[in-house]
Amino acid sequence: MDLTEAESASDGSAVRIRGLAKDFKIPLRRKLFRAVDDVSLDVEEGEVYGLIGPNGSGKSTTMKVMLGIMSPTEGECRIFGRPAGRADSRREVGYLPENPYFYKHLTGAETMRFYGGLCGLKGKALRQRADELLDMVGLSDAADRRIGGYSKGMLQRIGLAQAVIHNPRLVVLDEPTAGVDPMGSRQIRDLILDLKKRGITVFLTSHLLEQVQEVCDRVGIIFRGRMLRQGRLDEMVAVEDQTEVVLSHPSPALLDRIQALVADDEAASVVRMGHPRTSLERLFIEATSEQAALEDETK
Numbered sequence: 001m002d003l004t005e006a007e008s009a010s011d012g013s014a015v016r017i018r019g020l021a022k023d024f025k026i027p028l029r030r031k032l033f034r035a036v037d038d039v040s041l042d043v044e045e046g047e048v049y050g051l052i053g054p055n056g057s058g059k060s061t062t063m064k065v066m067l068g069i070m071s072p073t074e075g076e077c078r079i080f081g082r083p084a085g086r087a088d089s090r091r092e093v094g095y096l097p098e099n100p101y102f103y104k105h106l107t108g109a110e111t112m113r114f115y116g117g118l119c120g121l122k123g124k125a126l127r128q129r130a131d132e133l134l135d136m137v138g139l140s141d142a143a144d145r146r147i148g149g150y151s152k153g154m155l156q157r158i159g160l161a162q163a164v165i166h167n168p169r170l171v172v173l174d175e176p177t178a179g180v181d182p183m184g185s186r187q188i189r190d191l192i193l194d195l196k197k198r199g200i201t202v203f204l205t206s207h208l209l210e211q212v213q214e215v216c217d218r219v220g221i222i223f224r225g226r227m228l229r230q231g232r233l234d235e236m237v238a239v240e241d242q243t244e245v246v247l248s249h250p251s252p253a254l255l256d257r258i259q260a261l262v263a264d265d266e267a268a269s270v271v272r273m274g275h276p277r278t279s280l281e282r283l284f285i286e287a288t289s290e291q292a293a294l295e296d297e298t299k
């Protein structure tokens, strides 16, 4: 399916994929393997879109087509209205691979200046941009430390800084929090939201569904190469026929009255009453941050 010119004009969409299919040759066999089959998706400018799916479902293949480094067997992908493979489309995109490789002997600042140099920045502008981005990802204090000593979370953060050094309008993040501890993941999540605030569109893949839920405006669920569901996250996860009321400090008498009122209603019933559960991740972050603050105080 081809996009018409009118459809493809930059109309607020950052990514527009129509009828994408990708076949791979299977070694020693004549047959082709269809890794992505008739996938269509839209990422609107300024939103965070999460593509989720099990291993081997076609996420990376879809991403590679978006990045213009793989051509589709069928269908089309446009970035801000232009074909994904074109040089002017690629300039609009920043990319953080799942396991970014950095030169271990360079410091954080040198790394940023290296990537900035590759993008044509020089002199004062290069130093300023490197400092600004190190500050954005909270690595100013580690700027003069060698990358070889960075934690996985720090590596992902410098990777994010590298991905936006050329001021892209879209950033593509492959499993940005894989292998990062909860605290580091939270920093990365906050950074993604910060990118969004700056007007940058974000497309990410992840297996960590709770994190996707916290950060994404829209999600697509891909399975065995086919898009199963797609839409606004809040609409997809809403339980339409239920309403949640959370009360602070309700007395037992008040709860009894609520139960009695509901019992008198012909249609409604109480599905659940009790203390809402916090997530284990939130509990972990609260406990470790409290302990860290205590230890810092007594130092």
Ligand SMILES: Nc1ncnc2c1ncn2[C@@H]1O[C@H](COP(=O)(O)OP(=O)(O)OP(=O)(O)O)[C@@H](O)[C@H]1O
Pocket (backbone or CB within 6 Å): 024, 025, 033, 035, 053, 054, 055, 056, 057, 058, 059, 060, 061, 062
């Ligand atoms: N270059 C290739 N040649 C042959 N098969 C490939 C190639 N690249 C990917 N595949 C196959 O296509 C399917 C989709 O792979 P893809 O890497 O897109 O999945 P994914 O959803 O990103 O998986 P993961 O979560 O493990 O990264 C898989 O079955 C994979 O083995």
